[in-house]
Amino acid sequence: MEASILLVGGDDFLSTLLNRIRNLVSCTVEVAPTPSEAVPLIQAQQPDLIILQGNLPGGLELCRQIKDQARLAWIYCIVLDSPVQMLERAWLDRNWEMDCRIEALENGADAYLWLPQNDPHGEILEKEILLQQDRLLRAQIVSGLQMVKNHRELMRTNDILSAIALSDPLTELNNRRALDWELPRQVANARARAEPLSLVMLDVDYFKAINDTYGHPVGDRALQLISSRLRHNLRFRDTLFRYGGEEFVIILSNTDQQEALLVARRLCRLISDQSFAIEENLDLNLTISAGTASLKHVDDSRGASLLQRADQNLLQAKAAGRNRVFSCLDTSPQPDAENVPAARENE
Structure with missing residues (x-):
């Protein structure tokens, strides 16, 4: 079965990421511009993986809500920040990234990615860097989908074992x-x-x-x-x-x-x-x-x-x-067959 991914973010985030992901992995992709619009999709479809825009209002709260629900906690959540322009000073940029990563993980994210679009001068990043970003994004998605696949296989195995444990092997009835x-x-x-x-x-x-x-x-x-x-x-x-x-x-x-x-x-x-x-x-x-x-x-x-x-x-x-x-309604139980055999083969 093809993997399913839900993207949650603003228009620029979605337009940038949608085709990018489709070119990296084989999957079906749904989009939701806001966390409130994402909730019914998550409840109904239970996607394998969710990619959230890091600075989206309510995005981290949505991540935490998913992880707080036992039936949804297995969904792999990636928080992704894609700043249009990096800061002038590299150490400020690293501190910003570190703060965002910590906040995402504290809210239950399974992974955090920092994929800036431009360099500090507003120019598009070199092709080699963009390719490296795509490799990182693909590797994180594949890793997440593998974890979801392993979870589902474990659940299927547990269901089979539970069915065996609760079934009588001779009659195939519940035991x-x-x-x-x-x-x-x-x-x-x-x-x-x-x-x-x-x-x-x-x-x-x-x-x-x-x-x-x-x-x-x-x-x-x-x-x-x-x-x-x-x-x-x-x-x-x-x-x-x-x-x-x-x-x-x-x-x-x-x-x-x-x-x-x-x-x-x-x-x-x-x-x-x-x-x-x-x-x-x-x-x-x-x-x-x-x-x-x-x-x-x-x-x-x-x-x-x-x-x-x-x-x-x-x-x-x-x-x-x-x-x-x-039963408690009976005062003197009567035979329930019209004719009780006088002699039976199993007596």
């Missing part, structure tokens, strides 16, 4: 670590928006018998098929996690107790109504038990008490005979 991260966020969102939030905790009935009878590869395949059936029958706002072993948790955002009970019952029927083709000559009739719970104002911010209630209701469903749902 328990992902639930520990997501549930507090959902609790906070529900409370901020005054919306209901519910959980469903599911457990595959008699799963140990599958592993003991057919072996762990068959058990693993059964979990994959169950996960797939659950995942493809959830609503868009539901989030499915493999909690561990044969247990699953579903976060139901904007869902009250009654709706959660209906969702859980529907999922139980989806599992029990159709057998699972594990192998060419092996179909298993499987069922699940489920417990639901809904967020209360007394629940902790991490959702631990909410999860614990869903787990307790799941235990109630299993104690009542399995293949059913239990």
Whole structure:
């Protein structure tokens, strides 16, 4: 992808620098005459690199604002001063340059360049000096773009590692670590928006018998098929996690107790109504038990008490005979499949 550069400065600064940069590096260049006009461009497009006119009113404040925002701080900022005429005395010129450099770096600039256009007598600088300036400008831009590229590659690597860490390799569902991260966020969102939030905790009935009878590869395949059936029958706002072993948790955002009970019952029927083709000559009739719970104002911010209630209701469903749902709305949980198999291959 071609690099993107934003130039922020007055008309003379922009006209001088625009073609100069395009001749030095392959990039797309946007311009903004003032910091206030630059802000929406930076927020929307997030350019790789910004070159700011050093003496532009508000320019250094813009640089500091960018670096103070975590999501924008990676943008490489170069402050560039291009005085029309150098001072008569070289030591005054050096002091001026040093003061400008210090102020730019103190305001978060990644680099500062001093590229005067004329000599002390107002004459255009020699061609060799201008070429040297172009080399310096190009080298600084390339260096900045390389740092941005390295940052983005690191972020992509971190995203991949995070996805691996939060994903269950067998079922490709979100794992328990992902639930520990997501549930507090959902609790906070529900409370901020005054919306209901519910959980469903599911457990595959008699799963140990599958592993003991057919072996762990068959058990693993059964979990994959169950996960797939659950995942493809959830609503868009539901989030499915493999909690561990044969247990699953579903976060139901904007869902009250009654709706959660209906969702859980529907999922139980989806599992029990159709057998699972594990192998060419092996179909298993499987069922699940489920417990639901809904967020209360007394629940902790991490959702631990909410999860614990869903787990307790799941235990109630299993104690009542399995293949059913239990919630705080139930007084005596009933089977959620029309016909509970009298004998099943996995029992």
